[in-house]
Amino acid sequence: MPQLEVDGAALTYDDEGPRDGDGVPLVFIHGWTANRHRWDHQLAHFSPKRRVIRLDLRGHGESSGAGVRTIEELARDVLALLDHLKVERFVLVGHSMGGMISQTIALSHPERVERMALVNSISRMTYSRGRGLLMGASTLVPFKLFVATNIQRAFAPGYPREEIREYVRASADTPREVVMTLYGAMRAFDVLDRVGEIRTPTLLVHGYHDIQLPVSQMLRMAKAYPDAVVRIVDAGHELPVEKPAELTSALDWFVTGRA
Numbered sequence: 001m002p003q004l005e006v007d008g009a010a011l012t013y014d015d016e017g018p019r020d021g022d023g024v025p026l027v028f029i030h031g032w033t034a035n036r037h038r039w040d041h042q043l044a045h046f047s048p049k050r051r052v053i054r055l056d057l058r059g060h061g062e063s064s065g066a067g068v069r070t071i072e073e074l075a076r077d078v079l080a081l082l083d084h085l086k087v088e089r090f091v092l093v094g095h096s097m098g099g100m101i102s103q104t105i106a107l108s109h110p111e112r113v114e115r116m117a118l119v120n121s122i123s124r125m126t127y128s129r130g131r132g133l134l135m136g137a138s139t140l141v142p143f144k145l146f147v148a149t150n151i152q153r154a155f156a157p158g159y160p161r162e163e164i165r166e167y168v169r170a171s172a173d174t175p176r177e178v179v180m181t182l183y184g185a186m187r188a189f190d191v192l193d194r195v196g197e198i199r200t201p202t203l204l205v206h207g208y209h210d211i212q213l214p215v216s217q218m219l220r221m222a223k224a225y226p227d228a229v230v231r232i233v234d235a236g237h238e239l240p241v242e243k244p245a246e247l248t249s250a251l252d253w254f255v256t257g258r259a
Helices: 036-046 071-084 097-108 129-138 143-153 161-172 176-188 215-224 244-258
Strands: 003-006 009-016 026-029 052-055 090-095 113-119 202-207 228-233
Touching (some): 003 071, 009 036, 009 071, 026 036, 036 244, 052 071, 071 097, 090 244, 097 176, 113 244, 143 161, 143 176, 202 215
Parallel strands (some): 026 052
Antiparallel strands (some): 003 009
16 A cells, blocks of 8 residues: 655555546545544445545554644644645545544635535534543543443444454554544544634534434534535444445435535
């Protein structure tokens, strides 16, 4: 796989599909402790006719590097890759933390973002007092248990246990420093008061059973977006792997300009 050196990190990425395909490139950004393979279904669907770019974020998957502290730093990595590939304008698709990165890019470089799809993502992390205490306490348990607990909660009831265990193992391979610092970065992320500035057509796709980032928080965000379409899917937080075909269908409808 090709890699790009950016500020001490080697970013692994895929760049597939025709350069003169239908529309501007699609850029897929995965979430916390995940990797670019969350988007396998979408890559297979879109790349025959359209350029598709996806990457492993710094410290995730096959990318090296640590020391990142903020969502803004991850956004700079994504933009560095796109600049390297000479991609000036694009469609962003971000899952969870990837959606936070997408919003950051849309706010800082609105002229470059043609459309944006946020999958199981929000603009502000909001906890009830009880959930806040629970999440705070979870950081005090052993690291592998902390990761396992968060990943298991991400799937809707009834999702195959063995598949969940595979995702837990993959997430636990993410370096502890990366996991914990970006957990803090997500908790600190807050652009809710600024999303009204985003004039880019936006699709908000969310799992009904998402307890990591509840659908109520997404709907609060949706009210602030001036040009947003909302889709609710019978899934949990890991929509790209729980219901890949449904997500691909929604994205196909949206990114081809039929929204």
